[in-house]
Amino acid sequence: GAVVSQHPSWVICKSGTSVKIECRSLDFQATTMFWYRQFPKQSLMLMATSNEGSKATYEQGVEKDKFLINHASLTLSTLTVTSAHPEDSSFYICSARGRGMSYNEQFFGPGTRLTVL
Amino acid sequence: GENVEQHPSTLSVQEGDSAVIKCTYSDSASNYFPWYKQELGKRPQLIIDIRSNVGEKKDQRIAVTLNKTAKHFSLHITETQPEDSAVYFCAANGGRGADGLTFGKGTHLIIQP
Numbered sequence: 001g002a003v004v005s006q007h008p009s010w011v012i013c014k015s016g017t018s019v020k021i022e023c024r025s026l027d028f029q030a031t032t033m034f035w036y037r038q039f040p041k042q043s044l045m046l047m048a049t050s051n052e053g054s055k056a057t058y059e060q061g062v063e064k065d066k067f068l069i070n071h072a073s074l075t076l077s078t079l080t081v082t083s084a085h086p087e088d089s090s091f092y093i094c095s096a097r098g099r100g101m102s103y104n105e106q107f108f109g110p111g112t113r114l115t116v117l
Numbered sequence: 118g119e120n121v122e123q124h125p126s127t128l129s130v131q132e133g134d135s136a137v138i139k140c141t142y143s144d145s146a147s148n149y150f151p152w153y154k155q156e157l158g159k160r161p162q163l164i165i166d167i168r169s170n171v172g173e174k175k176d177q178r179i180a181v182t183l184n185k186t187a188k189h190f191s192l193h194i195t196e197t198q199p200e201d202s203a204v205y206f207c208a209a210n211g212g213r214g215a216d217g218l219t220f221g222k223g224t225h226l227i228i229q230p
Contacts, residue, residue, distance in 0.1 A: 034217050043206060044161065046217045059217075060118070093160060097216065104149035104168065104216055108160040 003027055004096050006109035013084055014117055021079045021112045023094030029074040030096035034106060035067075038091040050077055074099075084116045119144040119211030123221025131229050136197055138224045140207035141189040147209040149216065150183060150190045154203045155223075161206060165192070194226075202228045 003026040013019050023033060032051050036044040048064075050056040050071035058064045068080040077096075081088055091113055095106040120143040130136045142150075148169040153161035167174045167181045167190065174181050178197075183190040194201055204225050208218040 032216070043220045043222045044218075046219065049217045091158075104210060105151075105163070105166065106216065106218070108162075110160045111158075113158075 002098070002101070002107045004030075004094065004107045004109040006092075006094060006112050008112060009110060010113040010115075012115045012117065015085050016083055018080055018082045019084055019114060021081075021092055021094075021114075023077045023079070023096070023109050025075050025096045025098065025107075028096075028098035028101070030077070031074065031099050032097045032106075033071055033077040034095045034097075035069060035077075035079050036093045036095065038093060038111075040091075044093065047079075081114065084114070086116045089114055089116045119147060119209055119219040121207060121209050121219050121221045123207050123224060125224060126222065127225045127227070129227040129229055130197055132197055132199060134197055136192075136194045136201070136226055138192045138205055138207070138226070139189060140191070140209075140221050141187075142209040142219075143188065144209065144211045145185075145188065147211050149210040150181070151208050151218070152179075152181060152192050153206045153208065153220075155206060156203050164205075197226075197228050199228050199230060202226060 005024045007022045035047045038044045047062045048056045048058045056069035071077040093111040094109045097106045123140045151166035155161045178195045180193040204223045207221040210216045
């Protein structure tokens with residue numbers, strides 16, 4: 001149990017276009033979802049936290065107008081990278097925490113590799 | 118906000134020996150400290166975690182210790198095996214209500230056969 005999926009697993013796009021990444025909890029209701037970014041050979045950095053039905057909370061330095069997060073249901077959160085540029089190329093990983101689960105534990109998706117040309 | 122320091126950045130040990138990775142955190146409100154193993158291009162995999170009301174936790178060859186006073190926690194792997202080779206990350210939740218994690222910079226563990 002506690003499976004989180006992401007789609008797509010990788011995407012290549014041209015500079016200036018927008019890319020949407022989906023994060024789904026497959027067998028539990030995700031009351032909270034987190035979005036992280038990981039540059040090559042670096043650590044994971046928390047970008048934002050989203051609770052179902054409310055606006056996302058962004059970490060300092062993360063542009064909310066560039067990284068649009070929607071958590072419209074208890075099983076789906078989306079991250080849209082708007083007007084993507086090469087410096088946005090990274091590994092984007094979501095995680096989710098569910099209702100009734102161990103309070104702290106969060107389950108990670110497999111990640112989405114974004115390459116902006 | 119929370120700041121997590123992790124050392125060493127690279128650790129090479131002989132197969133069968135023990136490996137220790139250390140982390141410090143800054144936010145005294147942090148109460149959850151997970152450790153993750155990540156292989157190249159894969160998702161982080163939780164290997165063990167500890168909460169602030171416990172000083173030590175063990176799961177077979179893996180153990181974690183926590184010193185709240187000094188704000189540091191450590192990962193201990195005994196009888197290391199080649200499949201233990203990976204990047205290991207420590208993290209802390211900074212006591213935030215939503216529990217978003219702050220990660221250390223990672224340790225590349227290399228097990229020499």
